[in-house]
Amino acid sequence: MFLKAKKEISKIIAEATGLTQEEAFSSLEMPKGEFGDLACKAAFLLAPKEKKAPAQIAAELIPKLKKHKFVEKAEAMGPYINFFFTEKFYVDALKDIMKKGKSYGKGKKKGKAMVEFPSVNPNKPWHAGHLRNAILGDSVARVLAHSGWDVESIDYIDDLGLQVAQSLWGYMHLGNKPSGKFDHWLGAQYVEVAKRMETDQKVQAETRELLKRMEEGNNDISKKARWLAEECVKAQYATDFSYSIFHSGLIFESDIVHTIFHEGLDMVKENNAIVLEKEGKNAGCWVVKLGEKFQKMQDPDKILVRSDGTATYTGKDLIFQLWKLGKLKGKFKYKPFIKQPNGEEAFATGGTAPKPFGNSDMVVNVIGSEQIYPQEVIREVLLRLGYGKDAARYVHLAYEHVTLPDEKFSGRAGTWKGYTADELLEESVRRAKEKISKDVPESEKDKIGRAVGEAAIRYSFVRTTPEKKLIFKWEEALSLEGNSGPYLQYAYVRARKIMEKTEEKPSISAKYKFQPEEKKLIRELCAFPELVERSASAFRPHMLADYSYMLSELFSRFYNLCPVLKAEEDVRKTRLGIVKSFETVLGNSLTLLGMPLPEKM
């Protein structure tokens, strides 16, 4: 509704100024202070053409502006034209939000998008770093879905890597019985094997042999490795679920190798996107020649197939990405893998049933920024194959890694111990539970603690823009006050509580005179749909985190200044509408960030 009004007003401005409607639209902004409800800076644009001072232009434009039903008055304030809305605008805005409810902010249908995350090796528990990837990916998937995309969240499971071979060796030879959570146990085996491999030639040789058998497939070792990987992923997904992170499908690398890899490689070869090197240091390899594009790089050519015929990581990834974009005939067969708490089954490759995964109009890969170059290589190959449109919608959502204050997380060295996603949540929940007021019954404390603890971590990870390094510190990750996840939940719970305390239905009075802090809050509620859109098209969920915080801040102010239940009838019913609208919009926003909405705190 607000967006519609904005468009109508930009049309009026366009008529008065001779600007295009698009120019007029983008000259509109939400003013910061007490400068009305909508500000227009078109006078700046016109100043060079008309050779007059912007302030003079703004003043002269006022009488030329046609009336709009929501505009009470338009006045020039220096170079700005500030629009002040009628009370009717606020009435209609609240009605609109209440009518739309959960679908408020939902965008028009856009097509199919596949989001890949977090693709953790299936041989150890997730640590804080994997968690950042997963929270980012899950949030982006949620935001894209709300903005109108039909989203499939995919996880790539590298069950053919050296890491799994090492873990398998440990499983077979270290003689330890699995105990506790499987991923934690397996991770411990892996660290031990990795240590031994550095010095022990025998372990090295045996691990290599295991890896070879795994790659060959169809043998006892490969079956055992696959089983081990699946067990580990199931354990990792218990963590996944505890953070409300969900997937539609899991694609195992062993299935990529056996189902689509050769077809994909042949296609790339036939189209001359890659060449077989006859001489030089890459003799015998299939490479993408990138000397022209990346002229000054030390080694711009990228090997996709080694001289021994095996594929590199980028080689396999390229074929996988071609599958995502629907460029291959080969189809995976799926099996039900794990039932998720959101009620949906996640499917894994390696079964017997077809599924409509893939054929995506857009691909978003949540991968560390250290892989910018190989991802660029894949985009370049797409272009060379003539898939220009797909290349434009092939998105590498590059994020910076999480580190400890003094060291990096290393799977091999085991520096993740003490910082697994499970341990973070456990500690966060513990701290959250300590704060729950004494009158809440013990039976509910656990539920609330989980919701709050989870939100604290999700928020602290998602609120920073992805390209910023994140140094993990307990106090910051688990903050329960100020700009934190629980602050947002608290505002939500307070709104909810007001609604619960009365039987009365909200009803916006046409005669109501809105207070300034109410107007500010409602204006911000109106911004939600545009924000979803911007957040989706930039793949930046932190914009919604920022927005949710601002909204909660405005609500807290309203809460302190404007009594609801104690007010007179007209005021009360209208304010109930404000509370209800806030609850709706913040609820929608938090849901897009995967943050649970507690009933009380």
Add this chain to the structure above:
RNA sequence: GGGCCCGUAGCGCAGCCUGGACAGCGCGGCAGCCUUCUAAGCUGUAGGUCGUGGGUUCAAAUCCCACCGGGCCCGCCA
């Protein structure tokens, strides 16, 4: 040699895409507010050469160039 990212208050961040009304927020500091819809809250206050230097512009944290500091990448590893 080349490429990418980061640099905003003591600390942690938003704003940069699309230049414009006093650069916002949290933590920490200081001073207040609970017999009033939950104080995980609110109010006030102190704290800033927006890394540095140039340029473009009526106007630069925002765009361009150079430099400085930190991180990452250019592997027949993944």
